Every structure is written in structure tokens, then in C-alpha cells.
Amino acid sequence: MEAIGYIIIQIFILLLAAKLLGSIFERLKMPSLIGEILAGVIFINLVLFFPDAGGLLHFDPNEFMHDESHFLHVMGELGVIFLLFMVGLETKFSDLMKVGKTALYVALLGIAMPLLGGFALMLAYDPNNVNLALLVGTAMFAMSTGIAIEVLRGLNAMSSREAKIIIGAAVIDDILCLSLLAMISGIVAPGTDMTSIAVNTIIVVVFLVFAFGLISRIRKMADRRKHRMIERYKHADLHGEIAIGSSVSEFHEIRSHPSELSVLGLAVLVCLGMAALSTTVGLAGIIGAFLAGMLFAEFKDTVPCEENFNTVTSFMLPFFFIYVGMMVKFDAFELGLLPLLVALIAVAVFTKFISGYLGARKGKLSKDSSTLIGVSMIPRGEVGIIVASIGLTLGVFSDQMFTSIILMTLATTMIAPPLISWAYKRMYKHTHEDHSASPHK
Amino acid sequence: MEAIGYIIIQIFILLLAAKLLGSIFERLKMPSLIGEILAGVIFINLVLFFPDAGGLLHFDPNEFMHDESHFLHVMGELGVIFLLFMVGLETKFSDLMKVGKTALYVALLGIAMPLLGGFALMLAYDPNNVNLALLVGTAMFAMSTGIAIEVLRGLNAMSSREAKIIIGAAVIDDILCLSLLAMISGIVAPGTDMTSIAVNTIIVVVFLVFAFGLISRIRKMADRRKHRMIERYKHADLHGEIAIGSSVSEFHEIRSHPSELSVLGLAVLVCLGMAALSTTVGLAGIIGAFLAGMLFAEFKDTVPCEENFNTVTSFMLPFFFIYVGMMVKFDAFELGLLPLLVALIAVAVFTKFISGYLGARKGKLSKDSSTLIGVSMIPRGEVGIIVASIGLTLGVFSDQMFTSIILMTLATTMIAPPLISWAYKRMYKHTHEDHSASPHK
Numbered sequence: 001m002e003a004i005g006y007i008i009i010q011i012f013i014l015l016l017a018a019k020l021l022g023s024i025f026e027r028l029k030m031p032s033l034i035g036e037i038l039a040g041v042i043f044i045n046l047v048l049f050f051p052d053a054g055g056l057l058h059f060d061p062n063e064f065m066h067d068e069s070h071f072l073h074v075m076g077e078l079g080v081i082f083l084l085f086m087v088g089l090e091t092k093f094s095d096l097m098k099v100g101k102t103a104l105y106v107a108l109l110g111i112a113m114p115l116l117g118g119f120a121l122m123l124a125y126d127p128n129n130v131n132l133a134l135l136v137g138t139a140m141f142a143m144s145t146g147i148a149i150e151v152l153r154g155l156n157a158m159s160s161r162e163a164k165i166i167i168g169a170a171v172i173d174d175i176l177c178l179s180l181l182a183m184i185s186g187i188v189a190p191g192t193d194m195t196s197i198a199v200n201t202i203i204v205v206v207f208l209v210f211a212f213g214l215i216s217r218i219r220k221m222a223d224r225r226k227h228r229m230i231e232r233y234k235h236a237d238l239h240g241e242i243a244i245g246s247s248v249s250e251f252h253e254i255r256s257h258p259s260e261l262s263v264l265g266l267a268v269l270v271c272l273g274m275a276a277l278s279t280t281v282g283l284a285g286i287i288g289a290f291l292a293g294m295l296f297a298e299f300k301d302t303v304p305c306e307e308n309f310n311t312v313t314s315f316m317l318p319f320f321f322i323y324v325g326m327m328v329k330f331d332a333f334e335l336g337l338l339p340l341l342v343a344l345i346a347v348a349v350f351t352k353f354i355s356g357y358l359g360a361r362k363g364k365l366s367k368d369s370s371t372l373i374g375v376s377m378i379p380r381g382e383v384g385i386i387v388a389s390i391g392l393t394l395g396v397f398s399d400q401m402f403t404s405i406i407l408m409t410l411a412t413t414m415i416a417p418p419l420i421s422w423a424y425k426r427m428y429k430h431t432h433e434d435h436s437a438s439p440h441k
Numbered sequence: 442m443e444a445i446g447y448i449i450i451q452i453f454i455l456l457l458a459a460k461l462l463g464s465i466f467e468r469l470k471m472p473s474l475i476g477e478i479l480a481g482v483i484f485i486n487l488v489l490f491f492p493d494a495g496g497l498l499h500f501d502p503n504e505f506m507h508d509e510s511h512f513l514h515v516m517g518e519l520g521v522i523f524l525l526f527m528v529g530l531e532t533k534f535s536d537l538m539k540v541g542k543t544a545l546y547v548a549l550l551g552i553a554m555p556l557l558g559g560f561a562l563m564l565a566y567d568p569n570n571v572n573l574a575l576l577v578g579t580a581m582f583a584m585s586t587g588i589a590i591e592v593l594r595g596l597n598a599m600s601s602r603e604a605k606i607i608i609g610a611a612v613i614d615d616i617l618c619l620s621l622l623a624m625i626s627g628i629v630a631p632g633t634d635m636t637s638i639a640v641n642t643i644i645v646v647v648f649l650v651f652a653f654g655l656i657s658r659i660r661k662m663a664d665r666r667k668h669r670m671i672e673r674y675k676h677a678d679l680h681g682e683i684a685i686g687s688s689v690s691e692f693h694e695i696r697s698h699p700s701e702l703s704v705l706g707l708a709v710l711v712c713l714g715m716a717a718l719s720t721t722v723g724l725a726g727i728i729g730a731f732l733a734g735m736l737f738a739e740f741k742d743t744v745p746c747e748e749n750f751n752t753v754t755s756f757m758l759p760f761f762f763i764y765v766g767m768m769v770k771f772d773a774f775e776l777g778l779l780p781l782l783v784a785l786i787a788v789a790v791f792t793k794f795i796s797g798y799l800g801a802r803k804g805k806l807s808k809d810s811s812t813l814i815g816v817s818m819i820p821r822g823e824v825g826i827i828v829a830s831i832g833l834t835l836g837v838f839s840d841q842m843f844t845s846i847i848l849m850t851l852a853t854t855m856i857a858p859p860l861i862s863w864a865y866k867r868m869y870k871h872t873h874e875d876h877s878a879s880p881h882k
Contacts, residue, residue, distance in 0.1 A: 008716050069508065069511050077445050275453075312752060
């Protein structure tokens with residue numbers, strides 16, 4: 001049997017385990033990514049503890065760990081790059097302007113408190129390692145937009161005021177978080193001095209200003225183009241050239257729209273191009289992908305790539321979670337780390353909850369609403385995992401620390417969904433009792 | 442910069458070149474896959490001739506060639522596996538029964554004549570190497586369904602009788618071709634004796650009988666289920682339970698349909714699972730993928746995966762053509778091979794044309810229609826390339842022979858589209874003159 005045959009079998013087994021475990025967690029009303037990560041965890045630990053199993057599949061864990069061009073590494077990286085493009089695609093520049101002060105309070109507190117909390121905890125644990133403390137703080141504040149939104153969607157609560165604040169906060173959170181992540185990963189990279197930190201910060205700022213400037217300029221161009229097209233139709237209509245205006249303009253739209261798959265090709269190219277550009281200036285590839293997504297968000301009407309890009313992402317993303325799981329080696333976890341892990345989880349849950357609660361209260365929301373917003377901030381998910389893998393790559397996190405951060409992330413992700421359900425139902429019930437005439441406030 | 446950053450840049454450059462060259466060939470009314478293969482050819486030869494360029498991109502051609510788990514290898518393999526699933530998805534079991542004798546004549550002649558032609562040519566060239574002659578013959582008869590259908594679709598000729606014969610012949614061709622390919626690659630594999638050929642043939646037959654049995658059984662189950670559901674609705678309707686039958690049955694259908702992305706997940710799993718199974722029994726992975734596609738073709742109504750699977754395939758497939766192009770090393774081509782290449786191309790074009798023409802004439806079609814069917818059979822495309830890469834992997838093809846087969850495939854693919862256009866227009870014009878009252882026969 002050829003080597004490629006064994007690789008197909010490896011991919012099949014990994015994807016099968018990821019789907020099975022993922023759907024089990026979905027039935028338990030938890031995000032399927034937990035199951036996908038677990039599939040990777042189980043696979044790598046089975047292969048490490050029973051080398052015969054690895055031999056049977058022709059899977060060499062050492063090759064996997066040290067070969068940068070290994071398909072699992074590359075497909076995982078592509079998966080997370082595509083995910084960040086999708087997050088950017090959901091982030092409209094104009095929406096950023098609309099979100100109220102409450103969302104801003106929630107977002108800023110939700111970054112500051114976990115960052116300080118994680119930093120303080122790690123300094124207490126190891127006073128000499130400022131880089132470690134900084135990166136743990138970063139992993140602490142990175143909120144997962146997807147998980148909270150996924151749970152609220154399941155509750156049919158997307159149109160509530162609380163959901164809008166959470167989404168607004170998540171959007172601000174995403175951008176600040178990715179910018180901060182870029183800077184902090186520059187700061188903690190080994191062998192960097194103050195000059196290179198300054199240079200790195202300047203590069204990040206220039207890159208972001210350039211990218212946002214491009215996005216806003218392109219937005220204006222798209223607006224003008226739309227305006228011109230509407231004018232042209234009006235004009236044509238006046239001259240009686242168009243009998244049934246709408247159907248002809250539909251025809252024109254179809255003509256001027258490129259085919260959906262070629263739009264997908266364009267989006268993939270821009271996404272990878274921006275990711276390549278941002279790695280060239282020293283940032284993480286995901287930041288470029290996020291900006292590329294924001295760019296395409298402005299063209300949703302003319303070049304709709306969302307559905308097809310989502311399909312490709314849904315195929316590639318499990319490889320990222322599987323890859324993340326395969327970084328978690330149980331032989332790296334010692335029982336002595338348990339107190340640290342519990343402390344990490346406690347700080348992660350408490351700081352995010354309290355900052356969401358206080359931010360909402362400052363925005364004059366009821367206690368029930370503030371509780372809902374607080375618990376919705378708890379899950380970390382993808383970005384926390386991304387920070388952990390950057391920490392591992394930079395050599396700041398030991399295998400133990402990496403495993404602890406992943407376990408902390410998984411814990412917050414698993415704790416949050418039931419809490420969000422509970423808080424939403426409680427709020428809904430109280431609102432219901434107060435205003436029994438209007439069940440949907 | 443991290444290694445993964447360079448890999449993102451490599452992927453971006455490869456995809457960009459593939460899309461640019463692909464769209465140039467599309468504008469020339471030729472299949473874009475030619476451009477995608479060329480992108481791979483240019484990339485690998487630039488890197489080989491200018492090692493500095495490879496160093497700049499951190500691309501190591503040796504690592505690429507010898508590392509089986511290199512992402513380009515694996516993503517290319519996944520791309521072709523998905524392509525064959527899509528081909529299977531277009532192959533309905535029931536359609537196989539419907540196609541007339543003409544399609545069968547065309548298909549059988551179209552396999553026998555190129556196989557014999559290629560075999561005879563190579564035996565004349567190198568009388569001692571039967572395996573080589575057998576595999577070149579195999580690469581000769583493998584028709585490309587996609588290219589002829591793509592060209593006819595562009596001509597709006599898909600509803601013509603000729604197009605239906607071509608599709609029917611292509612379907613039979615596909616199945617026979619993949620079965621023969623499985624057997625022949627078993628025969629030419631190094632170190633095989635007559636016993637293992639016999640065992641291999643039995644395995645192939647058992648596997649195919651099992652798979653087709655499964656497909657036809659599942660088809661019956663699906664039919665019965667549909668029948669039961671219709672009965673149930675009729676019953677419910679009689680009892681006045683359903684006011685507006687269609688909308689409620691639509692609702693039921695939506696309820697009973699799993700979400701489209703989870704159907705995609707299932708299709709990917711079954712496709713990879715069947716591919717893994719067929720590699721385990723010693724067949725190529727693509728055969729399992731093709732059978733998995735035929736399986737899903739029976740469920741198009743209940744579990745529609747075609748659109749999403751096509752999206753994922755459109756993302757993955759360029760990696761296959763790029764990978765194929767990267768196997769073509771110019772340093773392996775000598776001018777002395779030119780006569781052989783010209784002979785290969787001549788045999789490839791002539792045998793396919795004449796078998797299509799004769800098959801159609803035997804089915805009592807006009808000379809014009811037969812000419813159209815004949816030229817439509819010329820392009821080889823994907824399967825020829827697959828055979829070439831199998832030949833290279835098995836060690837039967839030298840680098841020179843591999844390059845010649847790829848060039849032969851590219852030549853037939855580039856010659857055919859203009860010929861098909863010409864033959865269709867000539868036929869249409871003559872039909873028009875004969876029956877000027879009915880332009881669309």
C-alpha cells in the first residue's frame with residue numbers, strides 16, 4: 001500500500017472521531033469544537049502511549065511535530081486563517097460606529113480585567129517571567145465571539161437588546177484583541193529589545209491604519225458605484241427603456257456579478273494574500289485574514305462570498321481543532337499543576353463575568369440583563385487557543401503551560417453554555433412576570 | 442518569520458499563478474486546468490533552475506518530492522478524491538440502464554482502440570517493456586468527462602441527442618476505465634506474479650460487486666422511504682389534517698433534512714471512508730471515492746450535498762493540478778523524445794476520434810453528428826494524469842515518460858475544445874439548412 005493510502009486512512013479516522021465527538025457535544029448543547037479538540041487529544045495520546053497503533057497507521061508523531069510542512073499543520077493553519085476571515089466578514093465597519101457605549105464598556109472592561117487578572121496570577125506564580133505572565137493575560141482576555149453567538153442563536157435570542165450588546169462588545173473585543181495580540185507576541189518573541197518592540201508597534205499601527213484606510217476607501221467606492229447604478233436605472237426608466245424595472249435590474253445584477261465560485265476563488269486569494277502580507281511584516285497570518293474579511297464585508301451585496309467561504313471553512317476548520325488537540329500531550333501534565341489550573345480557570349471565569357456585569361450595569365441595564373451579558377463573556381474558544389499555540393511556538397509556554405491554557409479554554413467553553421441558557425431563561429421569566437401583557441420585550 | 446508564514450506565502454503564490462493562468466485559458470475557451478497545471482510546471486522549474494528563488498520562499502524541492510505527508514501532496518490527493526466523488530455524483534445508477542446501444546458502442550470502441558493503439562505504439566518503441574505499453578495504453582483510453590461536457594455546456598448544446606450520447610458514453614467509460622485502471626495498476630505493480638494478479642482481479646470484482654450491490658440496495662430503500670412518505674401525506678390529507686398539503690410537506694421535508702453543512706460533513710466522511718477502504722484492499726483511493734459519489738447520487742433528493750461538495754472541491758482541486766504540474770521537470774525532457782511525443786499525440790487523437798465516429802455511425806447517426814461525437818471523445822484530462830502519476834509512483838514510468846504522458850494529455854485537452862465548437866456549429870448549420878422550419882431539432 002502506498003504512503004498516501006495510509007494518510008487517507010489517518011485523515012478519515014481523525015475526521016470521523018472529530019465529527020462523532022463533536023456531535024455528542026452538540027447534543028449536550030455545547031460547542032462541537034470541544035469534541036473536535038478531544039479527537040486530536042485522544043489520537044495523539046493513543047499514538048504516543050501505544051506506538052504500535054501509530055505504526056499500524058504509519059503515523060510518526062515525531063515527524064508530525066517537527067515537520068512544518070506536514071499536512072495537518074498546514075491544513076490546520078488554513079482552517080484558522082479562514083475562520084478569522086469569516087469573523088472579519090461578520091464585522092461591518094459601519095456596525096462598529098453604531099454600537100453603543102454599553103458595548104464599549106463591556107469590551108474594554110472585558111479586556112482589561114482578565115489581562116490584569118491573568119498577569120497578576122502568573123506573576124504571583126513565577127515573579128521572574130514577565131513574558132509568560134503577559135501571554136497568559138492575553139490568552140485570558142481573548143473572548144470567543146462564535147460560542148456566545150452560537151448559544152444565543154440556539155435560544156432564539158438574537159434580536160434581544162442584550163444579544164446586540166454582546167455582539168457589539170465581541171466585535172470591539174475582536175479588533176482590540178487581535179491588535180494587542182500582534183503587539184504582545186512581538187514583545188514576548190525571544191531576543192527582542194525595546195527598539196524592535198517600538199518598530200513592531202509602529203509596523204502594526206501602520207499596517208492597521210493602512211488596512212482600515214483601504215477598507216473605508218473601498219467602502220466609499222462601493223457606495224458611489226451602487227449610487228451610480230441606481231441613477232442609471234432611474235435614468236433608463238425615465239426614457240421608457242425598461243418595461244419591468246426590477247427584472248431588468250436583476251438581469252443587470254446577474255450580468256455584473258461574477259460567478260459565485262470565482263468570487264470564492266477571489267476571496268480565498270485575498271484572504272491568503274493579506275495573511276501572507278501580515279506574516280511578512282511580522283504579524284500573525286490570522287490578522288491579515290481578519291482584515292481581508294472586513295474588506296469583503298463591505299462588498300457583501302456585489303461579491304457575495306459568505307456562503308461558499310463558510311462551506312470551505314466548515315471543511316477546513318476541524319483540522320485546526322484536531323491540530324490543537326494533538327498539541328495536548330498528557331505526559332506533559334503533572335498533578336502538581338492542578339492548583340495552577342484551578343486558579344487559572346477561576347480567574348478566567350470570574351474576571352470576564354464581573355467585567356461583563358459591571359459594564360452592563362454602567363450602561364443602566366437591569367441586574368438580570370447584566371448577569372446574562374456577564375456569563376456570555378465567559379467562553380474563550382478559538383482565540384485563546386491561538387494565543388496558546390503562539391506561546392508554544394515562541395517558546396514562552398512550556399508543554400505544561402500550553403496544556404494548562406488549553407484546558408482552561410476548554411473549561412470556560414464548557415461552563416458557559418449552560419450558564420447562558422440559565423441566565424437567559426431567568427431574565428425572560430422575570431421580564432415576563434413584570435410585563436405579563438408583552439411577553440416579547 | 443515562522444516557517445508556517447513562508448508556507449502561507451508559497452500557497453498564495455501557487456494559487457495566484459494557477460488562477461491567473463487558469464483564467465487566461467478560460468478566456469481562450471480552453472479548460473482552466475491547463476493553466477493550473479502550467480502554474481505548477483513554472484513554479485517547480487523556476488525553483489529547480491534558480492535555487493535562490495526557492496531559498497527566498499523557504500521552499501525545498503527535495504523535501505517536497507520525498508515527503509509523502511507534504512501538504513501539497515496530501516491536498517492534491519484530497520482534491521482528486523473529491524473530484525472523483527463529484528464524477529460519481531453525476532453518475533446515476535438508473536441512467537446507466539437508460540443509455541442506448543450507441544453510447545455503449547462509442548464507449549467500448551473508445552476504450553479498445555486507444556488501449557490497443559497505445560499498447561502497439563509502445564511495444565514498437567520498446568518491445569521488452571509490456572508493463573510500460575499496458576500503462577501507456579491505459580493513459581490513452583481514459584476519457585475526460587468534464588472537459589467535453591464543459592465545452593458543450595458553453596455551446597448551450599446539453600439537450601442535443603449527441604450530447605446525451607457523449608454523456609452516456611462518458612459514464613460507461615468512467616466505470617470501465619476505473620475498473621480497468623485498478624486491474625492494470627495491480628498487474629504492473631513491481632513484484633507481482635500471476636497469483637497476485639488473479640487475487641487482485643478477484644478483490645476488484647468483489648469490491649465492485651459489493652459496492653454496486655450496496656448502491657442498488659440503498660436505492661431501493663430510498664425509493665421505498667419516499668413512497669411511504671408520499672403515502673403518509675396522502676393519508677393525512679384524506680383525514681383533513683393537512684390544509685395546504687404542499688407547504689406542510691415542505692415543512693416536513695425541511696425538518697427531516699439534516700442541515701446542509703452536516704450533509705457535507707457526512708459526504709466527506711463517506712467519500713474518505715470509501716477511499717480509505719479501497720486503498721486497504723489495494724485499489725486506488727479515487728475508485729472508492731467514485732463509488733461513494735454514486736452512492737450519494739441516489740440520495741440527491743433527501744441529502745443534497747452536491748452544491749457544498751462542489752464548493753469544497755473547487756477549493757481543493759487546483760492543488761491537484763498544481764501538484765501534477767510540479768511533477769513535470771523540464772530537465773527530464775530530452776529533444777530525442779520529441780518523435781515519441783508526436784506519435785503519442787497522433788495515436789491519442791486519432792484512435793479516440795475514429796472510435797467515437799464509428800460507434801456513432803453504427804448507431805445510425807449522421808456523418809456530422811458522428812464527427813461531433815468523435816471530436817468530443819478526444820480530451821483526456823484528469824484520468825490520464827492520474828494514470829501518469831500512478832505509473833510514476835509504481836516506477837513503471839521514468840520521469841521522461843511521465844512528462845511525455847502529461848504533455849500528451851495537455852495536447853489532447855487543448856486541441857479538442859476548438860474542434861468540438863467547429864463540429865457542433867457545422868452540424869447545427871447543416872441541420873438548419875435541411876429543416877429550416879425547426880432550428881432546434
